Amino acid sequence: MTPTTETHAEEDIRHTYGPKLVTSLPGPNARAVVEADDRLISPSYTRSYPMVAKRGRGVRVEDVDGNEFLDFAAGIAVTSTGHCHPEVVTAIQRQAAELIHMSGTDFYYENMITLAERLSKLAPMKGPHRFYYGNSGAEAVECALKIARYHTGRQHIIAFLGAFHGRTMGALSLTASKPQQKRRFSPLVPGVTHVRYPYAYRGCSGGPQEEEAFALGCARYIEDKLFKTTLAPEEVAAIFVEPIQGEGGYVPAPKIFLQELRKICDRHGILLVADEVQSGAGRTGQWWAIQDSGVEPDIVCIAKGIASGMPLSICMTRAEIMDWKPGSHASTFGGNPVAIAAALATMDVLEREGIANAAKRGGEILERLRTWKEKHPVVGDVRGRGLMIGVEFVKDQKTREVAPALRDRIVDLCFERGLLVLGCGETSIRLAPPLIVNEHEAKIALDIFEQSVAIAAKEM
Incomplete structure (x- = not known):
């Protein structure tokens, strides 16, 4: 007009x-x-x-x-x-005037518990849960990668073509979005295998039934081909998946694909990691995109929208998975008091x-x-x-x-x-x-x- x-x-x-x-x-x-x-x-x-x-x-x-x-x-x-947002700004200002930093690695913050308890009630998998705080999505993925290997004692990881999990060396090893992101950085972290993501528009030309069959085929390739040729399933620690691929093109994973991944993980003792860095915190109309499938992950990576722009990331796991000893992993700034205050205010606005x-x-x-x-x-x-x-x-x-x-x-x-x-x-x-x-x-x-x-x- x-x-x-x-x-x-x-x-x-x-x-x-x-x-x-x-x-x-x-x-x-x-x-x-x-x-x-x-x-x-x-x-x-x-x-x-x-x-x-x-x-x-x-x-x-x-x-x-x-x-x-x-x-x-x-x-x-x-x-x-x-x-x-005025509520987020007020929370940041109030916290900054009281305490900006002490480091949750070596000291305690009450709001680290407050945020963890609140997220636990919203988790897409049954509790109890444990939480690790970092500063960025890549850090949440690094935490998930390390804890998957630590908890399972296994070396290998499966990720998907088109995935973006971050640019630090571990997260970058899982990423398979653009060649430039990896060019001249090899060797990357070993033990990562990439398989096809169910990108229906680029994988099949038919209607819903063909798309469903295509999605199932992408998941079953892991068990039917990969585990029978090149990768021993008992050596796989985790499968990392974006319920909706972000940098890969905003491509939702069909429900049946995520459900099949869960079955494969259950059969072989593999952890299912949902990278909700971009799709989480309410963006899809639910707290977590994976909830649409009814699938319960073992680990969830959270960042981006959870604190309205303040640097905060979270790795949320079923409690028994986060079984590593003190000193195994930490972050000086992760769970900063100001960032957590912003997250709590953000959650108020999102829930309301x-x-x-x-x-x-x-x-x-x-x-x-x-x-x-x-x-x-x-x-x-x-x-x-x-x-x-x-x-x-x-x-x-x-x-x-x-x-x-x-x-x-x-x-x-x-x-x-x-x-x-x-x-x-x-x-x-x-x-x-x-x-x-x-x-x-x-x-x-x-x-x-x-x-x-x-x-x-x-x-x-």
Whole structure:
């Protein structure tokens, strides 16, 4: 809808909820920061466009030139309660004025217990439970990797193609997302075997029954082929799986796949590790994405949205699994008092409104997006749950030929129009706004997104 045809009410909504761009992008201040960044900051960072953030509130982010954007990336699915939610800010300020650090490795914090007890009640597996605190998703994965080997006395790990578990050496060894993430870092941690993930759009061309058979085949390959040829099951410590692959393309694992993995693990004494770093903390409309399958994991890796942007990660296990001795693993900053205060406030907001809103708003967004396959020939697949939504772009719907350049162009066009999104996988875009996004913000974001898709398609 063009401005000349908008009603006054629609203009008010767009002014209140939509982007406000006051300079060309990037603006002069942003250009100066980007130039300085090019001189001083590691070139290993992957910046999609020259967004230089200054402040944020809710779903809106303002750059250093005063341009305001709708944020449908949420700091890579981190700002679950929106930018600078007042309850989270108050909790951070109050805790920072009382105690910032003593190190939970050597001393005790009462709130480490408070958060653990609260998470235990929400765990996707039966208790009792134990918890390890770190600072990032990669650290939670490192903890899970080490404790799986420690507890089982086994060496081997199974992970999946397309997986992203982090960039530290152990987590990177499990990652199988992009070659550049591993290039020139070998040798990595040995003992990791990657197998196919049930990415139905790229693995089969039929309907639900064929997709189910494909998913079952991916799981059963482990037992039917891998265990009979190259890997002794009694030497496998754990299977690491993302219930919804994040960097791999926002690809949900079918229920039957996760259920079959659980059976395989049970038959062979293998631990099932759910990496919920990106999919957890309410993003899918439930506390944990794996809950949709009814499968109970042995270990859960948590980070990103659990503390609304403060550095906190958690490795949650069934209590008997975390049986290592003092000194086996620790972190100076893990479970920092300020980060835990932010997590407790975040959980208040998510339980009161965020998780229910993620389910409702995500359903509305998916309903609209699913009409795009007929309207836009470059849209190959739409998938996801709650506010973890992926849109895959192709050159041709019949051949499903990947279109990474088209995807990147759409991301740029969204930025130019005041919408922040990020790519994922080889040819997809993720929509992962804060879980408090409202109906009007979602509508405007999708309007911008759809306009960008149409423009990019015409340019092909």
